[in-house]
Amino acid sequence: MGTTTGISKKGVFMMSIFHSVLPRVTRSNGWRCFSTRIPYDNIAELNKEMESIFGESPSPSPLGSSPPQQPVQPAYKAEDSQPVLTHTDSSRQAKMVDVSPKEDSKRVAIASCRVLLGQRVFNLVASNEIAKGDVLTVAKIAGITGAKQTSNLIPLCHNINLSHVRVDLTLNEEDSSVVIEGEATTSRKTGVEMEAMTAVAIAGLTVYDMCKAASKDICITDICLQHKSGGKSGSWSRN
Numbered sequence: 001m002g003t004t005t006g007i008s009k010k011g012v013f014m015m016s017i018f019h020s021v022l023p024r025v026t027r028s029n030g031w032r033c034f035s036t037r038i039p040y041d042n043i044a045e046l047n048k049e050m051e052s053i054f055g056e057s058p059s060p061s062p063l064g065s066s067p068p069q070q071p072v073q074p075a076y077k078a079e080d081s082q083p084v085l086t087h088t089d090s091s092r093q094a095k096m097v098d099v100s101p102k103e104d105s106k107r108v109a110i111a112s113c114r115v116l117l118g119q120r121v122f123n124l125v126a127s128n129e130i131a132k133g134d135v136l137t138v139a140k141i142a143g144i145t146g147a148k149q150t151s152n153l154i155p156l157c158h159n160i161n162l163s164h165v166r167v168d169l170t171l172n173e174e175d176s177s178v179v180i181e182g183e184a185t186t187s188r189k190t191g192v193e194m195e196a197m198t199a200v201a202i203a204g205l206t207v208y209d210m211c212k213a214a215s216k217d218i219c220i221t222d223i224c225l226q227h228k229s230g231g232k233s234g235s236w237s238r239n
Contacts, residue, residue, distance in 0.1 A: 142206035
């Protein structure tokens with residue numbers, strides 16, 4: 001027998017091919033070893049060479065003949081997305097929302113706030129003895145006017161045609177305050193929450209202005225939305 005005793009020609013050829021294909025790793029002490037991490041391109045080249053010579057592809061081996069598997073990415077779920085601000089564009093710059101695609105619908109919003117007067121000023125307002133005049137009437141008119149001027153005061157608000165604005169001021173003896181409630185209504189493409197809140201805020205500021213000569217301790221507080229209806233998001237009420 002020749003030098004290939006006990007080893008088939010196919011085996012000798014495969015050993016020579018593997019010897020040329022396996023990447024060598026040089027060690028610091030001077031000896032070399034073969035890496036078991038064979039690039040996929042080299043494996044594919046070896047399989048093609050074997051098939052051309054022996055007419056068959058080699059059987060699967062632990063070295064593998066398939067490309068490395070990519071890690072499975074978790075499926076995206078719409079509910080995982082976070083709420084986004086509508087008044088910013090893709091570059092996070094401020095923008096005015098385009099409401100032209102929306103349908104016209106009746107929209108109502110109710111807001112409220114409280115003005116803490118203190119006992120002495122409360123008595124003056126209740127008896128209409130404030131030097132500037134009728135506090136509650138002037139504040140009511142100011143609140144209605146403020147609702148109609150919302151888009152001039154809040155930069156990105158739309159100029160909405162309001163069909164109704166209501167502002168009510170009530171004296172509350174329990175905490176010596178004025179409770180203000182404002183309501184705005186429209187039949188347009190966007191809501192009137194800002195109009196309702198602007199109405200009560202301006203009314204509250206007017207109460208302060210009318211009474212500031214009598215006291216600087218007056219506090220405007222609890223400006224908030226109480227209810228809204230209409231539009232895509234439907235109705236909402238504060239609990």
